[in-house]
Structure formats: C-alpha cells, structure tokens
Amino acid sequence: xxxxxxxxxxxxxxxxxxxxxxxxxxxxxxxxxxxxxxxxxxxxxxxxxxxxxxxxxxxxxxxxxxxxxxxxxxxxxxxxxxxxxxxxxxxxxxxxxxxxxxxxxxxxxxxxxxxxxxxxxxxxxxxxxxx
Numbered sequence: 541x542x543x544x545x546x547x548x549x550x551x552x553x554x555x556x557x558x559x560x561x562x563x564x565x566x567x568x569x570x571x572x573x574x575x576x577x578x579x580x581x582x583x584x585x586x587x588x589x590x591x592x593x594x595x596x597x598x599x600x601x602x603x604x605x606x607x608x609x610x611x612x613x614x615x616x617x618x619x620x621x622x623x624x625x626x627x628x629x630x631x632x633x634x635x636x637x638x639x640x641x642x643x644x645x646x647x648x649x650x651x652x653x654x655x656x657x658x659x660x661x662x663x664x665x666x667x668x669x670x671x
Contacts, residue, residue: 545590552586555579605653621653622646628655 559576568576611618612633619628620638630641638651 545594548586548590552583552590555583559583605655608651608654611651611654617641617657619655619657620651621655623650623652625649630657 559579605621613635615632615634617630617632620631620640622629625646629644629646631638632641633639638646640646
C-alpha cells in the first residue's frame, strides 16, 4: 500500500471511531442519525474502493498512471498521456511505434505515462432493469 492508501485507511478508522462513540451515547436526534447513516455509506464506499484496489494489486495489475518503460508492447490497448495533449488517448504498440485510435497523428510528441484500461462491466450489469 502507498502513503495515500495508508492515509485513507487512517481517515476511515477515525470516522469509524467517531461513529461508534456517537452511537454509544443513547438515542440520537433524527438529523444526527441521518448524518451517521450518510457517513456510514461513505465509509462503506471507501472500504469497497480500497478493497478492490488491494485485490487488483495482489493480482499484479498496475494501478493508475505508470512510467512508459513499463507499458505493454504486445498490442494491448492502453490509455496514453502525450505531452501537449489535454486528454488521455487510446493506443497500442504496433511493434515499431504507438498507434492511437482517435484518428489523430501525434508524431513528434512524447508519450509520458500510460494506464491500463479498466475491466469491462459484467454482462449482467449491462442489462436494462425489468419493469
């Protein structure tokens, strides 16, 4: 885990301590109960996010922007950061150079970082809800 992860975990622990302390002091006003419920949902989201990140790291998947010397050069599609370009660009290595899929030629520009594409959503999550 990096320093940011450690800091987020420390914040989560402190929030959990605060919530626990508040709930131990008996009945709470509705406004306080709602605030605690909201804080609990935020904590849950943070814990789930960290859990997913840790699982990906445990599987050896790179997280976030990576240095170019670690970019896959096997035709895998990735996101590239290119100097002077204000957005990430979808690209792949063709054996000689980075080719982008946005229709622009970025020749003469330096690729500075890369990021893996996220996993596609599960097919079940793409179905429209039944009415």
